[in-house]
Amino acid sequence: MIMITKATSTIVMVLVLGVCLGSAQIDNSGAKKDGSIYAELGKVPKKAMARRNPLEGDPEAVAAGEKLFAMHCAECHGDTAEGGRKGPSLRADQVQQATPGTLFWILTNGVVRRGMPVWSKLPEPQRWQIVSYLKSLVPAGSGGAQAGSVLR
């Protein structure tokens, strides 16, 4: 019979917290905003890259995508997708030049080892709505305002 005292339980909990935070630290360092993070875009299967956005040209999709981005993505990628504490800028040329299918695949599968979770829990139409919003953004450095501005 294993006997665990209150003190032992406390020590275990502190250790767990330490390990968790330490791991999270590793994850964050892996998501530095260097160019290598965008190399993930090149690893997308060709068939997935070629997929077309079924909501292309739907103005409501951009507005809904902006809402979904604010709810689920802005925490890491910044309120206007310019990049945040944990996630890279999605206005970078590499992202803006990627096909909709590429962005959809990354959104679906995440980049787990670099800290981006899978987002397949969002139904497929909602993921395409987010892709529509991302493709509506003005690339970094072009000086223009973003196209989707329903919420802000």
Added chain:
Amino acid sequence: MAARLRKMWATNKHNTPIQRLAVYVLLFAALFIRRAAAQESPYIVTYDHYLEEPGNLEIEYFSTFGTQRGGNDFHAFWTEFEYGATAWWTTEFYLDGQSTFNDSTVFTGFRWENRFRLLQLEHFINPVLYIEYEQKNGADKILKEVEGHDVESDYAERNASLRKELNHELELKLLLSKTFKGWNLAVNPLAGKNLSPSHPWEFGYAVGASRPLALKAAANRCNFCRENFIAGVEMYGGLGDAHSFGLYDTSHYLAPAVAWNLPSGWTLRLSPGFGLNDNSRRFLLRCGISHEFSGFGSRIRRLFGGRP
């Protein structure tokens, strides 16, 4: 049952430490930590393969009202702290308790749960390994899982008698889940072992299916949009133990469930459960409230002088 529930709420003016803790922590977190929008499944027993987002903390409080033939009905509850350590690892800490009508309110134990995503990419079926350590006494009635030969009659005794039994248990689950055209299907076979050598491995299962009421999001931010509601059903029960595997002397439940994910980060869940055989409780009513907070890990690191 409804009259008993009203009586329970009316007499529960002195909330338990677990309930008070949940309220204090929720208030603290709501004041100091940025909230995150959740997209939670309606399941209460079944797990899908989605983990907590890295660095986010979700605080959850769940209640289960249950009937008891040959004894007193009860209200069991747990508070849950779920932290996304990485994109492939989620760790959770639970504090459990219960109030049995016309008896007493007791703390029943704690659990430490870990879930590990085994594959990096999405596949046809996505496996997640679940490992949990439980230290609980015999009065535990939260029914977070049903395993082995767990049957209703085991809990007919009074709390003073039930809580004398102290258990240390290890529980392993393989969480298999798939989302297709908005439908999530999840199957969780489980094996549990009381760490006392005389106890055999016990087995159980949970299966669930769920779907949002709308697959496309509305363009405006709204509380009552159909995509915020996810409806589903889950079924769970025991499969005997290593000495007598099978359905004999086991209990099983079928429970429709609904989750309401609010844009403010709150999630509400409701699930009435129905016993499927004579060994099962006739009725369980479960409800839960949770809130997800982003950036918890980096705030704690900053608190101790670390890099955000």
